[in-house]
Amino acid sequence: MCGIAGAFWTSPHHEVSAAVLTQMTDSIAHRGPDDSGIYHRSQQVHGPYGIIPGIGLGHRRLSIIDLAGGHQPLANEDETVWTVFNGEIFNFKSLRARLEGAGHTFRTDSDTEVIVHLFEDEGVDAFRHFNGMFAIAVWDQRHRRIVLGRDRLGQKPLYFRVQDDQLLFGSELKAILQVPGVPREVDPGAIDAYLTYQYVPHPRTIFKGIHKLPPGCYLTFDGQKLEVISYWNPDFTQEANLSLADAKAELVELFTDSVRLRLQADVPLGAFLSGGVDSSLVVATMKQLTDQPVKTFSIGFPQKDYDETSYARLVAEHLGTEHHEFQVTPDAVEILPKLIHHYDEPMADSSAIPTWYVSQMTREHVTVALSGDGGDELFAGYDRYKAVRWAAMIDKLGPFGRLASRIGMKVLPAGGPQKSILRRGYRFAEAMSLSPARRYLDWISIFNETRRGDLYSDAFLAQLPESDPFSFLYQAWKRVGQRDPLIAASLADLTTYLPCDLNTKVDIAAMANALECRQPFLDYRLAEFAIRLPSKWKWRGGRGKFLLKHAFGDRLPKAIWNRKKMGFGVPLNTWFRGQLRDILHDTLLSEASLSRGYFQPAAVRQLLDEHDQNQFDHSARLWALLVLELWHQEWVDGHQAA
Known part of the structure; x- marks a missing residue:
């Protein structure tokens, strides 16, 4: 787990000096306080491969695996392939065995070295073989190009900027902003999207000219041609015809192996434990795979409606963990400047506050923490999916359903507390005239289309692009084809809300405190399995996560399975x-x-x-x-x- 930054150029006029490269790397020192390194070489006019572009690679390291030998940047034997890398390749041992069998010699025990040797053999196809969370930069001297790649579900961030023949990249926006001449021109379309979703969706960033590499993609740039190519394209339209017994067996095997792979570390390791189903299942599986008590961490707040510690304590006692519970009185005045500084672009998920606190306190005891992120998207765990199901049933009623919705709007109050039953009912009725995807956006929006129109000035409206923020969700929604709307909503969340909000929130909060966070539910093999599951194995009796309960029901107390879902929030x-x-x-x-x-x-x-x-x-x-x-x-x- 680290921070990376760098530059590529084919004209000496656009060279990024070693001093600036160091400044880029130092700006993200919090991501890697244990070590740093740079590789810098000016453009070469003569060489074995003709004119060789200039390259700068910078790295800040949080040491997790091979503490002594994992220094970066790292090259192959003839230094024609260099890499800097943020994250973990969890299947590196099996990849290494295969590469050694093919004749490659390894100098370290780190997962990083697998990247350069596999790239030697496979080129950009190497990304398809990695099971992990990663943002990778590769200097491919033989083809005189820079290659960037990001993991399939967007667990690790990667930003880039291309101007003429120069490419800049970094784990955080602030690294790119260290380069002299990079403008900070705010993108009005990004603000419009931010006020819709509470985050700026990829590939946009808040600044014009700077982009996020989308999850599951790699980028190549040779100074003239820029290509962004998706290497992970599971078919969202297909459902597996699995019996419940077969689905249960496959889930148990995949989830257990995912947790096993994420226990690899040469430093202290533990887990976040909220007392919810997902984090509790991660901890229960960790217990099965290790002889030592699992270290677990939870935080509590004075406000009862926001405090889950009693459930976390119940799970900890049931599983016999070494439990650490922190009582926190959030100081919003004190923490706000830290959040604004570390989240380089606006991010309005207020659960970043408790995520920050639990990361900060967990880091006092361990360097790596596993979490339950991804379970809600993969196994339909959010309460809002109830509304999706109800709406789908009303849609089947045709004109009678629409009439009932109009009557509901007249009798339900438009105001009141955001989460009150009556207010939710009004919003539900109000959205029933929209298409399923549009109504879902209306439900999850911070400012829906009408509210944004009322908020914006005429001058700002005139600056907005023709594109609608809805297109980001719609492109994800329509990937499921004719499948159940519940599946459409949950898988749309998997490719939008999860990488852009949840993963960003966790990555920034954890890395700001030099903590690595691993998410077993986001093993791509488990994700591909869950993507193919029909809704009947996810949703049963008005609740989600049916298959999880069927497969793992005996691992947790009944109170955890039956509890009402509580958001990780602040008042x-x-x-x-x-x-x-x-x-x-x-x-x-x-x-x-x-x-x-x-x-x-x-x-x-x-x-x-x-x-x-x-x-x-x-x-x-x-x-x-x-x-x-x-x-x-x-x-x-x-x-x-x-």
Whole structure:
């Protein structure tokens, strides 16, 4: 687990100096406090392969495997293939055995060396063989090109910028921003998407000209031609015809092997334990695979509605773990600047706050933590999928269903607390006139299309591109073809919400605290299995995760299987009427904020007034606006391209 940065150029006028490369690498030192290294070579006009482009590779290391020998950048024997790499290749031992059988000689025991030797043999097809979480950069001297690759489910981030013959890349945006001349021009379309989803979807970033490499893709650039190619394309339209017994057996085998692979480490290792089904199953499986008590970590909050520690404690006692429980009183005033600095672009998932705290406290005891991320997307665990099922049944009623929805809108209140039953009912009825994909976006949006239109100024509306933020979700939704809408929603979340929100949130919070986080549910083999499962093996009796319970029901207490799902969140609603009220008002109503020209001042004041007067819970929307403005102050105001 590390941080990477670098540059490639074919003209001496666009060279990135060794000093700047070091600055890029140092800007992400928090990702790798144990070691650092750079490889820098100016463009060569004469050489065995003709004109050789300039290359710079930088690395910050958090040592996990082969503590003594895993230094990067790392090259093959004749130094025609160099790599820097962030993440873990969990199947590196089997790949190494195969490569040694083919005659390759290894100098280290690290997973990194597998990358250069496999690239020698397979080229870009090497990415298909890696089972892991990774962002990889390869300098391929023989073909005079730079190659970037990202893992299938987007667990590790990778940003890049191409201008003329120069390519810059980094694990975080801040690395690219260290290069003189890189502009910080905000993309209006990215703001529109951010206020829709609470994150900026790939391949966009908040800045024009800088992009995210999408999950499951690799990039090649030779100074003239840029290609982004997807190497992972499972067929989302096909369902497996599996009996329940066969599905259970395959799930147990895949999940057990996934956890086993993620226990490889030469440093202390533990697990996040929320007391939910997914993290509890990870811990239960860890217990089966190790002779030592599993170290588990959970955090609790003073507000009962946001505290899961009693469930985590129940699981810990049931499994006999070495449990560490931290009681935290979140200090939003203290933590906000840290979040804004480390999340280089606006990210409005407020669960980044508890994720930060649990990462910080876990790092005091271990260097690696396993988590349960991905289980909800793969096995239909979110409560919102109930609405998807109900809506699908109403759709089958045709005109009668639409009439019932219109009646519901007239009798249900439009205001009130965001999560109240009546408010949810109104939103459900309101969206029933839309297509299934559109209504799902309406349900998950921070600001839906109508609210964004009411918020934006005329000048900002004129700057927006013709493309609709909906297209990001729709492209994912339609991949399932004619399958059940529940499958469409959950698999759309798998390729949108999971990589762009959840994985980003965990990666940044964990790596800011020099903690590696591994997610067994996101083994691509397990994902491919779950993608093919029909909804009947995921959803039963109005609840998701049916197959998980059928396969692993005896591993956890019944109370864990039967408990109501609780989000990993913080009481924004209360904070915005209490400790954060002054910061919220002073920030959003400041001259700097209102003069940016994005929003109508009256619309911002209305959101604040309605929330203050408890007419409506606008906390998620206000948090998104607050994060956006504070991000502007940190990353744009006062910064001029050199």
